Amino acid sequence: xxxxxxxxxxxxxxxxxxxxxxxxxxxxxxxxxxxxxxxxxxxxxxxxxxxxxxxxxxxxxxxxxxxxxxxxxxxxxxxxxxxxxxxxxxxxxxxxxxxxxxxxxxxxxxxxxxxxxxxxxxxxxxxxxxxxxxxxxxxxxxxxxxxxxxxxxxxxxxxx
Numbered sequence: 001x002x003x004x005x006x007x008x009x010x011x012x013x014x015x016x017x018x019x020x021x022x023x024x025x026x027x028x029x030x031x032x033x034x035x036x037x038x039x040x041x042x043x044x045x046x047x048x049x050x051x052x053x054x055x056x057x058x059x060x061x062x063x064x065x066x067x068x069x070x071x072x073x074x075x076x077x078x079x080x081x082x083x084x085x086x087x088x089x090x091x092x093x094x095x096x097x098x099x100x101x102x103x104x105x106x107x108x109x110x111x112x113x114x115x116x117x118x119x120x121x122x123x124x125x126x127x128x129x130x131x132x133x134x135x136x137x138x139x140x141x142x143x144x145x146x147x148x149x150x151x152x153x154x155x156x157x158x159x160x
Contacts, residue, residue, distance in 0.1 A: 002030040003028075003030050003031075004032075004083040004084060005028070005029040005031070005032050005086070005087050006032075006033045006035050006074065006078055007032060007086075007089075009037060010036070010129065011051050011129070012044050013133075014055050014058050015145060016144060016147065017089065017124035017125075017128075018089065019059065019147060020121050021087065021118050021120065023062070030064060031065075032087070033068055034067045035069070036070075045133055045154070046153070052067045052069065054149060054150050055067045057149045058150065073109070075110035078113055079110065079113075085116050088102070089119075091120050091126070096117070103117070127145050132145050136155075136158060142154065
């Protein structure tokens with residue numbers, strides 16, 4: 001049986017922390033689906049389509065990773081695509097409290113789906129999409145925080 005993991009998030013933009021987690025999960029699962037979410041609670045820099053393209057370009061070296069969109073419950077998407085595991089990245093204790101709550105809700109509504117909480121590697125522990133956007137807006141260096149393709153896209157976006 002093929003094992004599929006789904007890594008949902010806004011990925012606005014994808015960071016090196018995300019890339020690290022995806023690289024690690026791609027070694028463990030037959031397929032990893034990066035599920036680009038549309039959150040009404042966040043101010044987005046990139047459209048879902050732009051984020052999908054940036055993710056695909058950043059992960060072109062991984063043949064078992066695909067990028068998709070979905071509006072609705074992640075568990076509904078997973079059932080539709082026969083996925084078994086939700087992957088969620090952790091950076092800090094604050095992340096843990098939120099992710100544990102979501103994992104428990106997901107377990108309640110979809111008992112057959114597991115949530116895997118993955119710690120960010122130490123060198124990426126401090127990186128967040130929000131922090132990267134703030135840094136970019138204020139002219140800070142983004143090297144080693146996001147893939148090169150994202151740096152170029154952010155620079156182009158901010159010139160407009």
